[in-house]
Amino acid sequence: MYTPQPIDTKSIELSEELKELTEKLAENVHENWAIGRLKEGWTFGKERNDALKQTPCLVPYNELPESEKEYDRNTAVETVKVILAMGFNIEKQ
Numbered sequence: 001m002y003t004p005q006p007i008d009t010k011s012i013e014l015s016e017e018l019k020e021l022t023e024k025l026a027e028n029v030h031e032n033w034a035i036g037r038l039k040e041g042w043t044f045g046k047e048r049n050d051a052l053k054q055t056p057c058l059v060p061y062n063e064l065p066e067s068e069k070e071y072d073r074n075t076a077v078e079t080v081k082v083i084l085a086m087g088f089n090i091e092k093q
Helices: 016-039 066-085
Strands: none
Touching: 016 066
16 A cells, blocks of 8 residues: 655745745646646636536636645645755745
């Protein structure tokens, strides 16, 4: 049986600047997801329909419901936290 073992990031606190970065990363995650869906032939639909390849999430990030944004934010936040937990620094140039 598979037991996920992500890197422990519980002790990592993000600065306000890094929180802003994670929001931009979350938006970028959505944009890349949308490009992939469009290439696969998906279109906008009011409800998700896998058979018709329709999804209500093919909209700009700022138009997504908070529940969908939260999924992208979690990916971005955890990615930044893993980078920091592994001893890397993130600096704005």
